Amino acid sequence: MAVSGKNKVQAQVPEPTLKRLPGYLYFLERTREEGIINISAPAIAKSLKCDSTQVVKDLAYTGIKGKPGVGYNTYELIHSLEIFLGFNRINEAFLVGAGNLGSALMAYQEHQSLGLKIIAGFDIDENKIGKTIGGIHVLEYNKMFSLAERLNVKIGIITTPDHAAQEVAEDMVNCGIKGIWNFSPANLNLPEEIIVQRTSMSSYAAVLLHRLQNPTT
Amino acid sequence: MAVSGKNKVQAQVPEPTLKRLPGYLYFLERTREEGIINISAPAIAKSLKCDSTQVVKDLAYTGIKGKPGVGYNTYELIHSLEIFLGFNRINEAFLVGAGNLGSALMAYQEHQSLGLKIIAGFDIDENKIGKTIGGIHVLEYNKMFSLAERLNVKIGIITTPDHAAQEVAEDMVNCGIKGIWNFSPANLNLPEEIIVQRTSMSSYAAVLLHRLQNPTT
DNA sequence: TAGATTGTTAATCGATTAACAATC
DNA sequence: TAGATTGTTAATCGATTAACAATC
Numbered sequence: 515m516a517v518s519g520k521n522k523v524q525a526q527v528p529e530p531t532l533k534r535l536p537g538y539l540y541f542l543e544r545t546r547e548e549g550i551i552n553i554s555a556p557a558i559a560k561s562l563k564c565d566s567t568q569v570v571k572d573l574a575y576t577g578i579k580g581k582p583g584v585g586y587n588t589y590e591l592i593h594s595l596e597i598f599l600g601f602n603r604i605n606e607a608f609l610v611g612a613g614n615l616g617s618a619l620m621a622y623q624e625h626q627s628l629g630l631k632i633i634a635g636f637d638i639d640e641n642k643i644g645k646t647i648g649g650i651h652v653l654e655y656n657k658m659f660s661l662a663e664r665l666n667v668k669i670g671i672i673t674t675p676d677h678a679a680q681e682v683a684e685d686m687v688n689c690g691i692k693g694i695w696n697f698s699p700a701n702l703n704l705p706e707e708i709i710v711q712r713t714s715m716s717s718y719a720a721v722l723l724h725r726l727q728n729p730t731t
Numbered sequence: 732m733a734v735s736g737k738n739k740v741q742a743q744v745p746e747p748t749l750k751r752l753p754g755y756l757y758f759l760e761r762t763r764e765e766g767i768i769n770i771s772a773p774a775i776a777k778s779l780k781c782d783s784t785q786v787v788k789d790l791a792y793t794g795i796k797g798k799p800g801v802g803y804n805t806y807e808l809i810h811s812l813e814i815f816l817g818f819n820r821i822n823e824a825f826l827v828g829a830g831n832l833g834s835a836l837m838a839y840q841e842h843q844s845l846g847l848k849i850i851a852g853f854d855i856d857e858n859k860i861g862k863t864i865g866g867i868h869v870l871e872y873n874k875m876f877s878l879a880e881r882l883n884v885k886i887g888i889i890t891t892p893d894h895a896a897q898e899v900a901e902d903m904v905n906c907g908i909k910g911i912w913n914f915s916p917a918n919l920n921l922p923e924e925i926i927v928q929r930t931s932m933s934s935y936a937a938v939l940l941h942r943l944q945n946p947t948t
Numbered sequence: 949t950a951g952a953t954t955g956t957t958a959a960t961c962g963a964t965t966a967a968c969a970a971t972c
Numbered sequence: 973t974a975g976a977t978t979g980t981t982a983a984t985c986g987a988t989t990a991a992c993a994a995t996c
Contacts, residue, residue, distance in 0.1 A: 528963060532941055536933035540916040554977060562918055567965065570978060582971045582978045600940045614835035621831035629936040693943040695935065699757040701779055711939040715839065716753035718912065719846040722928040723817040724749055726910045745987060771953060784989065787954065799954040799995045
């Protein structure tokens with residue numbers, strides 16, 4: 515029953531750490547391109563303008579071991595981050611709502627690692643069905659039900675207008691989807707066990723505006 | 732010198748609070764549409780699935796007064812949130828990079844309050860220049876310099892490919908822009924006083940994937 | 949008045965930062 | 973060995989949660 519190789523209760527990874535990890539990964543990929551073999555936490559911290567002890571702690575969560583006095587092996591570090599984040603696996607996802615935001619995400623992952631692979635987009639708009647965006651086909655919404663089951667897709671992305679979000683989410687759950695990335699501001703009402711990640715653009719705008727209007731100091 | 736009307740040092744608003752406020756605003760706008768005049772913190776908390784004392788605290792930051800035993804006046808609460816977030820003002824912004832993500836943002840704000848108004852998009856791609864997306868014109872990149880000065884725009888949004896982000900950011904700063912919303916994963920190197928809000932899609936993906944792979948209990 | 953809810957103050961919890969020992 | 977950096981443990985800081993008094 516117990517997973518071997520870990521004889522201690524796995525420390526819960528803080529969400530702030532989790533959010534920072536892809537940033538390290540991105541930076542290290544650039545570093546590797548420059549042919550740098552070893553890199554230290556203070557060096558990373560300086561480039562990313564954050565605290566070096568935080569870098570050490572964050573990286574430790576991925577299970578990597580660094581060499582005192584030297585730092586980390588760039589290649590090992592990238593590998594460790596990818597494994598930990600699950601970015602090495604193919605995390606297949608469906609996307610519903612092939613409007614502007616949906617199209618953006620489909621096109622985005624062509625050039626940028628999102629950590630997940632959108633394998634199909636769905637829409638009810640006849641004008642969008644049949645299109646190919648970022649190499650991904652936009653299919654008729656009703657096709658989602660049979661395809662999800664057949665392909666065993668566990669992740670759904672909602673980029674529909676607000677009013678459709680709840681219904682789409684429920685459909686996704688009925689398709690066997692376990693995790694939903696919701697880009698609409700709607701508050702989804704779903705079974706407890708479904709993992710919902712809400713991404714609200716206006717939250718970021720709020721922080722930016724507030725910091726502009728209330729300068730520190 | 733001192734701003735009147737506040738005889739206490741203004742309490743710093745926690746960033747988590749700031750990020751939650753637009754969510755309340757969205758919910759309350761729906762509530763108002765239903766004709767509900769008063770709403771209590773526990774009622775909000777129940778709908779948004781969060782803690783009621785947190786709702787009370789968050790709302791208190793906006794300066795609103797509620798009535799014990801009754802709650803808040805919906806209209807006043809919306810007003811208070813808008814004022815506090817600065818969403819009532821017209822916060823004009825430039826967007827550089829009219830690709831998929833840039834287009835998505837331009838189209839998004841047509842239907843959704845982002846808290847800021849994109850007044851022009853810029854690109855170097857001949858095929859994009861001249862287009863109108865979400866009612867916003869895409870102009871030649873070089874036009875940004877003269878326009879920023881003339882229109883006194885203080886906010887810039889970067890939705891370019893990574894490799895262009897640093898250069899665009901520097902140009903924006905030279906245009907007098909004070910706050911930058913950066914959608915590229917690049918780490919911008921800019922003067923201290925420039926406020927940079929980074930929005931990394933892969934951070935959200937990382938959290939979703941991790942929670943899917945490491946269920947809590 | 950009674951009940952419900954706000955608003956404030958205290959306690960808890962968790963993340964960040966600091967200190968320092970271990971080690972390459 | 974000496975210097976630099978990791979890794980761990982302790983201290984600090986800040987946000988969330990709980991408790992309770994004030995009030996409509």
